[in-house]
Amino acid sequence: xxxxxxxxxxxxxxxxxxxxxxxxxxxxxxxxxxxxxxxxxxxxxxxxxxxxxxxxxxxxxxxxxxxxxxxxxxxxxxxxxxxxxxxxxxxxxxxxxxxxxxxxxxxxxxxxxxxxxxxxxxxxxxxxxxxxxxxxxxxxxxxxxxxxxxxxxxxxxxxxxxxxxxxxxxxxxxxxxxxxxxxxxxxxxxxxxxxxxxxxxxxxxxxxxxxxxxxxxxxxxxxxxxxxxxxxxxxxxxxxxxxxxxxxxxxxxxxxxxxxxxxxxxxxxxxxxxxxxxxxxxxxxxxxxxxxxxxxxxxxxxxxxxxxxxxxxxxxxxxxxxxxxxxxxxxxxxxxxxxxxxxxxxxxxxxxxxxxxxxxxxxxxxxxxxxxxxxxxxxxxxxxxxxxxxxxxxxxxxxxxxxxxxxxxxxxxxxxxxxxxxxxxxxxxxxxxxxxxxxxxxxxxxxxxxxxxxxxxxxxxxxxxxxxxxxxxxxxxxxxxxxxxxxxxx
Ligand SMILES: [Zn+2]
Numbered sequence: 001x002x003x004x005x006x007x008x009x010x011x012x013x014x015x016x017x018x019x020x021x022x023x024x025x026x027x028x029x030x031x032x033x034x035x036x037x038x039x040x041x042x043x044x045x046x047x048x049x050x051x052x053x054x055x056x057x058x059x060x061x062x063x064x065x066x067x068x069x070x071x072x073x074x075x076x077x078x079x080x081x082x083x084x085x086x087x088x089x090x091x092x093x094x095x096x097x098x099x100x101x102x103x104x105x106x107x108x109x110x111x112x113x114x115x116x117x118x119x120x121x122x123x124x125x126x127x128x129x130x131x132x133x134x135x136x137x138x139x140x141x142x143x144x145x146x147x148x149x150x151x152x153x154x155x156x157x158x159x160x161x162x163x164x165x166x167x168x169x170x171x172x173x174x175x176x177x178x179x180x181x182x183x184x185x186x187x188x189x190x191x192x193x194x195x196x197x198x199x200x201x202x203x204x205x206x207x208x209x210x211x212x213x214x215x216x217x218x219x220x221x222x223x224x225x226x227x228x229x230x231x232x233x234x235x236x237x238x239x240x241x242x243x244x245x246x247x248x249x250x251x252x253x254x255x256x257x258x259x260x261x262x263x264x265x266x267x268x269x270x271x272x273x274x275x276x277x278x279x280x281x282x283x284x285x286x287x288x289x290x291x292x293x294x295x296x297x298x299x300x301x302x303x304x305x306x307x308x309x310x311x312x313x314x315x316x317x318x319x320x321x322x323x324x325x326x327x328x329x330x331x332x333x334x335x336x337x338x339x340x341x342x343x344x345x346x347x348x349x350x351x352x353x354x355x356x357x358x359x360x361x362x363x364x365x366x367x368x369x370x371x372x373x374x375x376x377x378x379x380x381x382x383x384x385x386x387x388x389x390x391x392x393x394x395x396x397x398x399x400x401x402x403x404x405x406x407x408x409x410x411x412x413x414x415x416x417x418x419x420x421x422x423x424x425x426x427x428x429x430x431x432x433x434x435x436x437x438x439x440x441x442x443x444x445x446x447x448x449x450x451x452x453x454x455x456x457x458x459x460x461x462x463x464x465x466x467x468x469x470x471x472x473x474x475x476x477x478x479x480x481x482x483x484x485x486x487x488x489x490x
Contacts, residue, residue, distance in 0.1 A: 003018065003060065004372075004376045005017070005018040005060065005375075005376045006018065006376060006377055006378055007240070007270050007272065007378055007379075008272070008324060008378045009269075009270045009271060009272075010170060010248065010271040010272065010273050011169065011170060011268070011270070011271045013172065015377075015378055016270070018270065020062070020239050021237065021238070021239055021269060024061070024062060024063060025062065025063045025064075025065075026057050026062045026063070026064045026065070026239050026240065027064075027065050027067075027234035027235065027238035027239045027240070028050070028053070028054060028057070028064055028065065028066045028067065028234075028238075028239065028240045028241075028242070029067045029068070029069075029226070029229075029230040029233075029234055029238060029240070029241045029242070029268075030046070030047070030050045030066070030067070030068045030121070030241075030242045030243060031068075031069065031071075031226055031242075031243035031244075031247055031251065031252075032047075032068040032069040032070050032071060032124070033047075033070065033071065033105075033109050034071040034072075034075045034086060035070055035071065035072055035101070035102050035105035035106045035109060036075070036086040036087050036089075036090045036101055036102075036105060037090065037105060038105065038108055038293050038294075038295070039105075039108065039109045039112055039293075039294065040284075040291060040293060041277055041284065041291070041292065041293065041294060041297065041329075042244065042276060042277045042284060043244065044112065044116065044294055045244075045274060045277055045318055045327060046242075046243060046244045046274045047068070047113060047116075047118055048116055048118060048315060048318055048426075049242075049274045049318070049323040050066075050068075050242050050272075050274075051116075051118040051119055051426055052319065052323075052379060052381065052424065052425065052426060053240075053242070053272070053323075053379055054066050054119060054121075055119065055423060055424050055425075055426055056375055056379060056424050059419065059423055059424050064122070065122045065123070065233065065234060066121040066122045066123075067121060067122065067123045067124075067125065067229065067230065067233045067234060068121040068123075068124055069124065069125050069126065069127065069225065069226060069229050070102075070106055070109075070124060070125070070126045070127070071127055071222065071225065072087070072099075072102040072106070072126045072127050072128050073087065073127045073128045073131075073209055073219055073220065073225075074127055074201070074219050074220045074221055074222050074224075074225065075087070075222045076201075076222065085207065085209065085219070087101055087102065087209060088207055088208060088209065091208070097208070098208050098209050099128075099209075102128075112294045112295075115294070115298070115311040116294075116311050116314070116315050116426075117311070117312070117315065117426050117427070117428050118426065119426070123233050125229045125232075125233065127220065127225040127229075128209075130225065130228055130229050130232065131211045131220065133228040133229070133232055134200075134220040134224045134225060134228045135200070135211075135213050135214070135220075136228075137199075137224060137227060137228045137231075137258070137262050138154055138199045138200050138213075138220075138224060139214065140262045141156065141199065141258060141261045141262050142154065144261055144262065144264075145160070146160060146161050146257075146261035147199055147261070148192070149215050150190040150191070151190060151202060152202030152215050152216040152217075152218060153190060153198055153200060153201050153202045153215070153218070154198065154199045154200040154215055155190070155191045155192070155196040155197065155198055155199065156196055156197050156198075156199055156254070156257060156258065156261070157192065157193065157196060158175075158193055158195040158196050158197070158257065159175070159192075159193045159195070159196075161257050161260075161261055162175045165257070165260055167195070167253065167257055168253065169256070170248055170249075170252055170253050170256060170271060171248055171249050171253065175195075178195060179193075179194050179195060182194040182195055197221065197223065197250075197254055198221040199220070199221050199223075199224050199258070200213060200215055200218050200219075200220055200221060200224075201218050201219055201220070201221060202215070202216060202217070202218045203216075203217045203218045203219060207219075222251065223250075223251055223254040223255055223258060224258055226251070226255050227255050227258040227259045227262070227267070230255075230259075230267065231259060231262075231263065231267065236259070236263040236265045236267065237265050237266060237267055237268070237269065238267065238268060238269070239268075239269050239270060240268070240269070240270045240271075240272055241255075241267070241268040241270070241271050241272070242271075242272040242273070242274070243273060243274075244273065244274050244276075245273040245274060245275055245276065246276070247273075248271075248273055252271065255267065256268070273324070274323045274324070275323065275324055275325055275326050275327065276326055276327075277326075277327050277328075277329060278326055278327070278328045278329070279291075279292075279304060279328070279329045279330070280304075280328070280329070280330050281328060284329070290304060292304065292305065294311075294314075297309055297314060298310070298311060298314075305331065306331045306335075307331075309334050309338060310338070310430055311430075312341060312427050312428060312430050313334065313337060313338040313341050314334070314337075315425075315426065315427060316337050316338075316340065316341040316344075316425070316427060317333065317334055317337035317338075317341075319381040319382075319385060319425055320337060320340070320381070320382055320385055321381075321382060322378075322379075322380055322381060322382055323379060323381075324378070340385075340389070341427070342488075343389075343392060344388060344389070344392055344421065344427075345427075345429060346487055347391075347392030347395040347396060347417075348392075348417050348418075348421065349487075350395050350396065350399050351395050351410070351413060351414055351417060353399075353480060354395065354398055354399060354405065354410050355398070356405065356406055356407035356410055357404035357405060357406060358404075358406065359404060359406060360404060360405045360406045360409045361403040361404050361405070362394045362403060362405070362409075364391075364394075364405075364409045364412050364413055364416070365412070367387055367390060367391050367394075367416065368412065368416050370383075370387045371384050371387050371388070371416065371420055374387065375424065381425070384420065384424075384425075385425075388417065388420060388421065391413060391416065391417060392417075394413075395413065399478075444475070444486050447466070447470070448477070448483075448484050448486065450466075451463050451466050451467070451477075451484065452483075452484070454466070470486075474488055475487075475488060476488075
């Protein structure tokens with residue numbers, strides 16, 4: 001297996017040649033959703049980006065174990081052990097059991113991922129299903145001397161850890177700098193250091209989600225679940241850990257500290273982070289009021305949206321920006337992508353009926369090489385797509401008799417388009433089911449039948465006029481030896 005893949009590693013802030021720990025195998029862990037509300041679009045971007053990465057690793061011949069967790073316990077509102085538990089709060093609001101909240105939003109999350117054609121991970125472990133593993137890990141960290149218990153809650157001792165390991169390495173920050181930027185401890189705080197974080201949290205009397213532990217009834221801190229589950233399924237050190245870049249400073253920094261303190265090994269070789277979403281140039285957030293949900297994006301039911309956009313159109317739109325760049329949503333950009341996606345799909349259809357010639361006027365091998373070079377360069381999808389558009393331009397030119405192609409190159413082009421468009425980019429043909437699309441389909445069948453009869457009567461002037469009139473309305477008729485076909489020109 002040839003492997004020329006280069007990955008940008010957040011840990012070293014450089015692009016590095018990808019060398020898996022075990023030849024031919026990849027362990028990939030991605031922080032999954034906290035299932036207390038509908039999954040938001042920023043999270044979808046992260047999961048779709050890692051779906052692409054997973055797909056390309058599989059396409060490159062690696063055996064991949066892809067673990068993406070479900071956070072269904074222990075996530076407080078504040079990043080630093082403050083605020084209410086997200087599940088308990090939502091359960092009260094919706095008058096449901098916390099686990100009913102978990103079930104409802106887990107199913108909703110899976111539905112959205114299916115709509116976006118994201119492959120399911122190999123393992124999707126839940127925090128509540130791994131309480132024992134988390135308790136064991138906390139016990140080990142205490143016995144290694146990096147954590148302490150106060151009144152039923154266990155905290156990680158960041159300053160002690162930092163004496164031996166650089167705590168701020170993932171964001172390239174010094175401890176003093178981090179401390180200076182963190183709120184001072186009040187008299188009521190139990191923790192010793194400002195940056196210390198909870199590994200296990202004592203339960204409040206009214207709380208439903210609770211488990212017994214050596215420190216009394218409680219629940220795990222948010223960060224410990226990922227350390228416990230990643231090492232359980234991928235080992236103490238594994239290849240790739242991914243997530244949104246908003247997780248870098250706290251969640252992932254703490255994951256590294258916990259795993260290192262427990263196992264005396266750096267947990268991850270390559271850290272990968274996806275960038276944020278903006279809407280018309282403004283960061284998407286609840287407070288800015290510019291956050292729409294995937295469902296709203298599909299139906300167009302939001303004041304910022306001019307219309308609904310199909311899941312594949314949105315997926316294609318996301319792929320046109322590199323995962324490490326900000327992705328800006330606007331109606332113009334989404335509509336441009338929709339057209340591009342339709343153009344690409346139309347050319348794949350055209351490819352099926354292409355005529356072979358004695359020689360090719362274009363270098364198909366060169367395009368194939370460019371596609372692999374783009375993906376091997378830290379999964380550069382915008383450059384990949386530019387090359388696929390070049391392939392689709394060639395297909396259309398050959399179809400219009402402006403260029404020629406050999407039978408062998410047609411086979412290579414089919415393989416190239418199918419593998420990159422369907423297997424790697426994860427796009428699929430969308431069958432349109434709207435009433436107007438069905439009506440148009442019916443009308444066009446009638447028109448083509450009438451035109452066939454006109455031609456049979458040898459009234460070529462009338463049949464050409466019909467074709468030209470339709471063309472003025474962007475409906476292109478093409479006569480093939482198997483009959484006439486029609487497409488809409490975008
Ligand atoms: Zn995580």
